[in-house]
Amino acid sequence: MPPGISTLAADAPTLSAANTGFMLICSALVMIMTPGLAFFYGGMVRVKSTLNMLMMSFISLGIVTILWVVYGFSLTFGTDSGSIIGWSSDYVGLSGLGLTQLWDGYTIPVYVFAVFQLMFAIITPALISGALADRVKFTAWALFVALWVTVVYFPVAHWVWGAGGWLFELGVIDFAGGTAVHINAGAAALGVILVIGKRVGFKKDPMRPHSLPLVMLGAGLLWFGWFGFNAGSWLGNDDGVGAVMFLNTQVATAAAMLAWLAYEKIRHGAFTTLGAASGAVAGLVAITPSGGAVSPLGAIAVGAIAGVLCAMAVGLKFKFGYDDSLDVVGVHLVGGVAGSLLVGLFATGGVQSDVAGLFYGGGLEQLGKQAVGVGAVLAYSLVASAVLAFLIDKTIGMRVDEDVEVSGIDQDEHAETAYDFSGAGGGAGSRKAVPAPSDTAAAAENKKVDA
Secondary structure (H helix, E strand, O other), rough: OOOOOOOOOOOOOOOHHHHHHHHHHHHHHHHHOOOOHHHHHHHHOOOOOOOOHHHHHHHHHHHHHHHHHHHHHHHHEEEEEEOOOOEEEEHHHHHHOOOOEEEOOOOOOOHHHHHHHHHHHHHHHHHHHHOOOOOOOOOHHHHHHHHHHHHHHHHHHHHHOOOHHHHHHOOOOOOOOHHHHHHHHHHHHHHHHHHOOEEEOOOOOOOOOHHHHHHHHHHHHHHHHHHHHHHHHHHOOOOOOHHHHHHHHHHHHHHHHHHHHHHHHHHHHOOOHHHOOOHHHHHHHHHHOOOOOOOOHHHHHHHHHHHHHHHHHOHHHHHHHOOOOOOOHHHHHHHHHHHHHHHHHHOOOOOOOOOHHHOOOOOHHHHHHHHHHHHHHHHHHHHHHHHHHHHHHHOOEEOOOOOHHHOOOOHHHHOOOOOOOOOOOOOOOOOOOOOOOHHHHHHHHHHHHOO
């Protein structure tokens, strides 16, 4: 996946049961990240939008899986055409492959590589959904996912990771998805929200997370799954690079969480659970492109820088007036840009390749390449995503009605609510109610008893 990968052996590779098993486990870890993201986002919204937020992630598991098998894998990793897109008829429907046919230059079957990459394709549009909370029709979102992965994700992933892709050939380093996943999703989120507008009550009504424990659970699942996301992207365990990436993932995430908490303590006077969860995700995002190029000390720097930058960036929506509901732009776009550019500073030249950054004697060349990759993906995704959102909005409509948004999107779009309180009240079997006392202290004590 990263530019400049060499084959794992001088002779023709043979299937490795160890690497194949490892990659299947990594694929499962990346899959669990999408439900983890659903919980992370689901806890951050108001209670009336919880199910819709969960479903916006879960539907990606269905739509993208089918499209990937039918034509997505072929467009992304098929034979290059013009350095822009791929296509191989053997990959259409994944029906022309042998059971033990190896991915070129590696010791794992094509089927294993395809399923691992599928999980990346699934989570990327799901990341966008956090910016659109409370206000998008579910049918419009499902259509957007299908169109977006076809028009944006598959081509961009080919640019970055496909043999012959123009960013791959340029030498842009993106170990596991800083450009193809996080900048791509963050820029798309910004493009869509500029089209569909703000939530009713933005900057006026309190829109606090309804369940911080759910947020922390989601963040924990993301952190856990990210080891497969990052370490698995080397596609094997034979030379130690994946192990360095695994360690750097942990190190950068820890550093970013601490940096975010320190920033908000200085800026706002408190260490918040939402800040801890958001900081961890910011570190995960930033180390994704850079972790195979930097040392553990470099990973600390990458994480700390990203933690502070992302903590600062989440407030920009109030300054500039764009309603990024759950800070997809502030965390994924800014974190992805930071991590991608920092490769040009902190790459040691001794991990995934011999490419060195500015601080290790490599000059500015790699930083320039990283900037080209960042700018190209950001611009293309922003514009293409805005156009797709505009077309959907002008045809079937992108937003729910205002009264639905105010009353709650869950009931209207899904005919359900996240929490059923109908059985929470008193009944024939409940204990006798305590008469309301007259004095305030007794009343407070009685509330404790009732609770």
